[in-house]
Amino acid sequence: MSRIKPLFAVALLLLSLLVAACGPGSRAELRPRQPLDASPADAFRRQAPPPLAMPERGSVAVEPLHATLDNGLQLFVIPRPRFPLMTVTYVNRAAAFHGAGRPPGLAVVTGDALRTGGTSIENGDVLFDMEIGGQKPAVYTSFSSTQVSFTLPPSALKVVTAMLGRIVRYPTFEAAGVQKAQLMHVRWLYDRGFTGDGYLEALAMAQLYGKDHPWAVDHLEEGKAVAALTRDDIAAYHAEVYRPSVSAIVVSGAVDPEKVEAHVRRAFGDWVEPAEPLDPRTLEFNAQPHYRSQISAVLVGGEESELKVMQPSVAIGHRDAHALRILAHVFGGGFTSRATLRLRHDEGIAYSVRAGAGLHADGGTFWIRTSVANDRVEQAARALVEETVRLQTTPISTGELAAAKAQYRASVDLSNTAADAYFFATAFAAGLGPDAHRRTFEQLEAVTVQDVQRVAAAYLSDKPNFFVLTNYRQTFRQLERLGAVRYFERKRP
Numbered sequence: 001m002s003r004i005k006p007l008f009a010v011a012l013l014l015l016s017l018l019v020a021a022c023g024p025g026s027r028a029e030l031r032p033r034q035p036l037d038a039s040p041a042d043a044f045r046r047q048a049p050p051p052l053a054m055p056e057r058g059s060v061a062v063e064p065l066h067a068t069l070d071n072g073l074q075l076f077v078i079p080r081p082r083f084p085l086m087t088v089t090y091v092n093r094a095a096a097f098h099g100a101g102r103p104p105g106l107a108v109v110t111g112d113a114l115r116t117g118g119t120s121i122e123n124g125d126v127l128f129d130m131e132i133g134g135q136k137p138a139v140y141t142s143f144s145s146t147q148v149s150f151t152l153p154p155s156a157l158k159v160v161t162a163m164l165g166r167i168v169r170y171p172t173f174e175a176a177g178v179q180k181a182q183l184m185h186v187r188w189l190y191d192r193g194f195t196g197d198g199y200l201e202a203l204a205m206a207q208l209y210g211k212d213h214p215w216a217v218d219h220l221e222e223g224k225a226v227a228a229l230t231r232d233d234i235a236a237y238h239a240e241v242y243r244p245s246v247s248a249i250v251v252s253g254a255v256d257p258e259k260v261e262a263h264v265r266r267a268f269g270d271w272v273e274p275a276e277p278l279d280p281r282t283l284e285f286n287a288q289p290h291y292r293s294q295i296s297a298v299l300v301g302g303e304e305s306e307l308k309v310m311q312p313s314v315a316i317g318h319r320d321a322h323a324l325r326i327l328a329h330v331f332g333g334g335f336t337s338r339a340t341l342r343l344r345h346d347e348g349i350a351y352s353v354r355a356g357a358g359l360h361a362d363g364g365t366f367w368i369r370t371s372v373a374n375d376r377v378e379q380a381a382r383a384l385v386e387e388t389v390r391l392q393t394t395p396i397s398t399g400e401l402a403a404a405k406a407q408y409r410a411s412v413d414l415s416n417t418a419a420d421a422y423f424f425a426t427a428f429a430a431g432l433g434p435d436a437h438r439r440t441f442e443q444l445e446a447v448t449v450q451d452v453q454r455v456a457a458a459y460l461s462d463k464p465n466f467f468v469l470t471n472y473r474q475t476f477r478q479l480e481r482l483g484a485v486r487y488f489e490r491k492r493p
Contacts, residue, residue, distance in 0.1 A: 061438035062414050064250075064424055065257050072245035073268050076434060077260050078252040078420045086154045086253025087417035088161060090168050091425035093361070094246040094278060095146035102237065104217040105185055105226040110234050110241075111139045111146040112181035114167050137167065143215070143360040144316075145429035151418050154254045158263050164249075165267030168242060178231050189223045196306040197369060199490065200467040203296055204310035207465060208365070241278070244271045248428045252420035295466045295485045297475075305377050305470035309368040309384065313459050316359040316430045322408075322443045323451040324357040324366060324459060329404035330396055330452065331355040331387065332368055336403070339368070339387050347383060349376040361430040366459055374471050378478035381466055388464070391456040395449040405444060412440055 064076040080086075095107045115137055138149045148167060150160045192198040198219075205216035249268065251260050314320050332339045332355030339353035353370040372380045414420050414437065427436035468479065472487070479485045 061441050062420065062423075063438050064252075064420075064434050066434040067261060069244065069265065069269055071269070071271055071273055072247075073264075073271065074248040074428065075261060075264055076248060076250045076424045076428070077255070077257045078250075078417075078424070079255060079257060080252055080417060080420070081254050083253050083417055084153070085151055085417055086157065086251065086255055087149060087151045087421040088157070088164060089147055089149040089250045089421040089425050090164050091145050091147045091248050091250065091428055092242060092246055093145045093248075093429035093431075094241045094243075095141065096361075096429075097141050097143045103225045103229065103233070104214070104222040105189075106229065106233065106237050107146060107241075108141045108185050109178075109181045109226055109229055110237050111141045111148070112184050113173055113178050113234055114148060114171055115139045116177040116180040116184070137164070142426075142429075143362070144426065147422070147425050149418070149421060157251075157255055157259065161249075161260075161263040161267045168247075169268070169271060171238060173231050173235050173238075175231060178229075178234060182226055182229060185226050186223050189219045189226070192219060196469040197308065199298065200306065200308045200369075200469055201310070201367075203298065203488065204308065204365075204367075204465065204467050207294075207296060207467075208310065208312055240274070240276070243273055243278075244268065245273050246278070248425065250421045250424045250428070252417040295468065295479055295483055296488060297468045297470055297472070297479055297485055298488045298490050299472045300469055300490055301471055303374055303471070304371055305374050305468055305475060306371050307369065307377065307380060307384075308467040309464045310467065311366050311459060311461060311464060313357060313364040313366040314359065315363050316361060317432055318359075318364075320451075320455050320458070321357070321359050321364075322440070323447050323455045324359070324364075325408055326401065326404045326444075326447050327391070327452050327455055327460075328355045328357045328366065329407045330400050331391065332370075333404060333407055338391070338400075339370075339384060342383050342387055343370060343372075343380060347379065349373065349380055353384070374474040375478075377468065377470060377475045378481060381482055385462055385464065388456070388460050389462050392453065392460065392462070395453050398449065401447070401449050401452065405447070408444055409441070412437070412444075 062078060064078045066077075067075045069075065095111060097107055138147075138151075140147045140149070148164065150156075150164065152160055202216065202219060205213065206218070209216050211218075247268075249264050251264075313324055329337065331337060332353040334340065335344070335352065337353065337355070339355065340350075343350035343353055350370045350372050353368065355366070355368045358365045358367060368384060370380060370384075412423070414423055423437060424434070427433070430436075432439075463483070466482065468475070469490075470479070476485075
């Protein structure tokens, strides 16, 4: 303790000397705070950037080699000698999502059952044992087809073709695999029913085409129908719908076309067409809409509302299909699209606006969607109508047309084997033929600003159907100022 006191005194002395040395005369003076320079983004916020064309890029049209087997099955081969992988896809244009005249979900569950329990042994295990990878086939069922696809090294061509033939032609539909396929689709419906956009789309389809239309099946009703399916239902559907006359094989990669045809003939050449013809509703059905302008409001809680506009358009092979896709890019195809600039930049009420043309073999829709705060619903709806009228009455600029074409061109610029196979399988399902990719580029380049204005006037309405997921207490007065409102309670899956 006696040593601590002297040390403490020395420390105090040193501190006092330091303070004296740094007296008022030597104290550093702080400069007054200067105003901050303007942010580089300020100019951007004050002035909307004009829509600019994306840089031109050299797109190459792909045209596959095409052959038809004696039983009617079609073969498309796209040689890609520099690609390290190949994709082999089976497509059936009768096994479509809409399943006209059949229980909803039957096509989806049958397609999934090919993967989950279609054969007596696991396909992935067989491929793994043959040392070409343990990938099971990808199965995709859409409004126009079911596709079963492998992407593997080209050395697996013979084995994969034989495997695909066995999967498609000789499924055993084991009980466990069928149940798994049912559960997969019920889970997808459950997830889809919880999303605002999925719920509004189902409601919109019912309003446009009627609740009994295959495109308008309620999520809950489809889930019940899927759960009630039996193995016999699936086997009978497969026996009727899976046939060579509505099927095709698409192969893309570093493959020899002659070897591909030989393997496909070995796996599918003796496939016999059933004597009983297909139900005409399997391939074609009435997709004529029953359009009437109204506001459909689905009542939920929350501080934000989801808005969707859905209007009938055309099938994928229609002459206006490409102009409608260009229109979708101009209206809501990115942050420089018209509706996004209006609602995000000018009015500051939405993060973005998206628009698209959902074109299928049987018909199509043109949709617009966005989300805004509940107190901005009316403002957003009126802005979307005003942008629609502007497109109908005033031609777009050549810069907007060039930018939209560049976006569209990039979306169909095939850059890998999986993209090749998907494009030509979808084209086959729509009846577009092996020259579909080349004609897509030709028809895309032929679209003019006058075409875009014409399709805007023909397929968009200045009194559109609005489908709104909203908080009733905060928005009902806004909705009723917009027009007649029909209210719905949201069904939980």
